[in-house]
Amino acid sequence: MGIIQTNIALYAFERFGDAVLRAAYSRTGNLSEAEDITQDVFLKLHAHPENFNDDEHLKAWLLRSVINKCINYHKSFAKKNRIELEDTDYFTRTCNFNDDDNEVIDAVRELPPKYAAVVHLYYYEGYSIKEIGELLGKNENTVSSILQRARKKLKKILEEDML
Amino acid sequence: MKNNRYKKSMDKIRCSEEFRTEMTKKLSEPIDSDTEYADSVSDVEYAPKRNFIKYAVVGAAACFAIGGVGYSILGGISRNDGSDDKNHFAANSSIVETTGNEEGITEIAPEIPLEEITDIAPEIPIGYVEVSPEKIALAEKEIYPVLIEKAIAFCEGNITLFFVKDGGLAGGESDSYGRGVIIDNYELSSYFKELSSIYWMKAENEMEFTMTANNTFELGEVFLYEQCVYIMDENLHDPDIFYPATINDIEAYSKIYNALRSCPLVDDEAENTTEDLTENTTNAAEVADANFPPLSVLEELAGLDYSPETCDGLPEHILTTDDGTVYQINLTDKWVWRNGSEEAKLPETLAKRIYVLLSLDAFSSEDIPVTYTKPDHDSENQDENEELENELANKLQVEENDLIEPTTVTTSINEEIEEN
Numbered sequence: 001m002g003i004i005q006t007n008i009a010l011y012a013f014e015r016f017g018d019a020v021l022r023a024a025y026s027r028t029g030n031l032s033e034a035e036d037i038t039q040d041v042f043l044k045l046h047a048h049p050e051n052f053n054d055d056e057h058l059k060a061w062l063l064r065s066v067i068n069k070c071i072n073y074h075k076s077f078a079k080k081n082r083i084e085l086e087d088t089d090y091f092t093r094t095c096n097f098n099d100d101d102n103e104v105i106d107a108v109r110e111l112p113p114k115y116a117a118v119v120h121l122y123y124y125e126g127y128s129i130k131e132i133g134e135l136l137g138k139n140e141n142t143v144s145s146i147l148q149r150a151r152k153k154l155k156k157i158l159e160e161d162m163l
Numbered sequence: 164m165k166n167n168r169y170k171k172s173m174d175k176i177r178c179s180e181e182f183r184t185e186m187t188k189k190l191s192e193p194i195d196s197d198t199e200y201a202d203s204v205s206d207v208e209y210a211p212k213r214n215f216i217k218y219a220v221v222g223a224a225a226c227f228a229i230g231g232v233g234y235s236i237l238g239g240i241s242r243n244d245g246s247d248d249k250n251h252f253a254a255n256s257s258i259v260e261t262t263g264n265e266e267g268i269t270e271i272a273p274e275i276p277l278e279e280i281t282d283i284a285p286e287i288p289i290g291y292v293e294v295s296p297e298k299i300a301l302a303e304k305e306i307y308p309v310l311i312e313k314a315i316a317f318c319e320g321n322i323t324l325f326f327v328k329d330g331g332l333a334g335g336e337s338d339s340y341g342r343g344v345i346i347d348n349y350e351l352s353s354y355f356k357e358l359s360s361i362y363w364m365k366a367e368n369e370m371e372f373t374m375t376a377n378n379t380f381e382l383g384e385v386f387l388y389e390q391c392v393y394i395m396d397e398n399l400h401d402p403d404i405f406y407p408a409t410i411n412d413i414e415a416y417s418k419i420y421n422a423l424r425s426c427p428l429v430d431d432e433a434e435n436t437t438e439d440l441t442e443n444t445t446n447a448a449e450v451a452d453a454n455f456p457p458l459s460v461l462e463e464l465a466g467l468d469y470s471p472e473t474c475d476g477l478p479e480h481i482l483t484t485d486d487g488t489v490y491q492i493n494l495t496d497k498w499v500w501r502n503g504s505e506e507a508k509l510p511e512t513l514a515k516r517i518y519v520l521l522s523l524d525a526f527s528s529e530d531i532p533v534t535y536t537k538p539d540h541d542s543e544n545q546d547e548n549e550e551l552e553n554e555l556a557n558k559l560q561v562e563e564n565d566l567i568e569p570t571t572v573t574t575s576i577n578e579e580i581e582e583n
Contacts (some may be wrong), residue, residue, distance in 0.1 A: 010190040017186065018177045025176055035182050039189075046190050101172040108169070124173050 026120035
């Protein structure tokens with residue numbers, strides 16, 4: 001049994017568009033970049049439709065794709081030449097962010113991208129370490145180690161912010 | 164951070180209506196198989212294929228790790244805050260500019276103005292490559308055109324310099340000034356003295372490394388990638404940046420190397436990389452061997468001009484060859500004693516080679532007809548230490564007996580206070 005959809009990309013976007021955007025954001029720390037990457041992921045699926053067993057399969061594929069895209073984007077010419085814009089105001093306006101949210105988001109933004117991705121998958125998407133390992137193609141120990149370091153870093157960042 | 168805070172905040176991030184409408188429209192359009200999806204994505208321009216960067220990075224990094232560490236540990240590199248050498252650097256170097264294409268050095272350009280060099284130089288970490296001419300050619304050909312971000316490759320006899328550029332790595336990009344430079348025939352030693360002794364290079368994000376024994380290291384995540392050890396510096400806030408071990412990490416380097424040398428790579432692509440890149444070298448020991456073959460080191464040791472022993476130094480390393488010759492080596496003062504009766508001054512180049520080989524544990528290989536031992540100076544002094552300990556224990560016992568009761572002291576102090 002697979003997902004039967006005439007337009008799998010549109011279905012995926014409606015179902016997981018926000019999740020992909022969040023994952024992209026967790027990796028890039030920039031909402032407009034995250035939107036670009038999200039768009040790219042769904043357009044790719046639109047151009048090359050794939051078969052998925054179920055929604056979870058689809059979601060895992062999307063998350064894996066978005067993380068890969070983030071890696072490419074991170075190294076791309078576009079990223080290098082993009083003028084970095086402060087996203088905080090944008091968040092405040094468009095996402096109803098308060099100071100608390102900004103603090104958390106800023107802390108995550110300060111994390112190295114790879115850490116942020118693991119934190120996001122673990123804390124937001126609720127994947128287990130084993131599942132994250134499978135999703136990212138990494139050893140469980142690696143994921144565990146990254147998560148541990150990410151926690152320490154977050155703690156440090158948030159403590160510094162409190163001072 | 165509390166988990167629910169993160170979730171709560173992330174929940175607020177949603178696709179804007181504008182974005183949602185635009186995406187729905189795009190995804191509702193029929194698929195045009197002739198149109199590559201990426202073309203329709205604004206702002207996302209992928210870096211060109213550049214696997215050669217990976218090859219070059221790994222190749223050069225191996226040279227950094229092997230040659231640089233050995234050289235610098237032995238005093239080749241130190242910090243110097245003066246700026247005179249920088250001026251010398253700019254003024255005396257002939258500079259060749261390229262256009263950043265993959266053809267290599269294409270034209271000779273005027274010198275970069277002195278101000279520009281001096282503005283940047285203090286921030287540039289450097290590395291030293293002690294390599295064969297073939298590897299120099301590799302560095303020039305492969306690294307140079309792509310201008311690895313935040314990396315400088317030094318080659319014997321000439322210097323390949325890549326200026327720092329913020330942002331990600333893209334194939335074929337230029338440096339901050341839109342160009343790359345190669346500086347020939349510069350005095351390496353004077354330049355080393357004034358720049359950081361940390362070498363690092365950017366590696367591809369996709370590089371997958373086997374992590375098995377690295378969780379205990381405090382220097383950051385450590386990986387063995389073929390002939391190099393890369394250390395992930397968390398302080399850089401970018402875990403995708405790896406660089407070879409620094410001179411300060413030499414102990415960790417050898418420890419890591421020993422722990423991980425047998426680890427297989429997990430990435431097929433990485434394995435292919437290895438085949439392409441390292442026809443002659445497959446691991447750190449072989450790289451070391453290629454540069455400083457252990458056997459040639461033994462031959463050089465045997466060929467030194469020995470004289471009857473007069474020096475009182477302590478050996479730091481002992482090498483015993485299969486024919487029974489014992490070489491006691493002191494790398495700090497650069498002396499070698501043969502069979503405990505003769506001594507010779509250790510040439511600096513030979514000392515460097517021995518140091519690198521020891522760091523890589525190369526003498527432990529079964530193929531090498533030599534046994535390495537670490538002198539046990541502690542056991543020699545064991546009896547003496549025991550005597551001292553007994554003496555100290557007796558003394559403490561006596562002092563304990565002589566101690567005044569604390570309550571007596573308190574009482575007398577209180578009495579004095581009352582009197583006053």
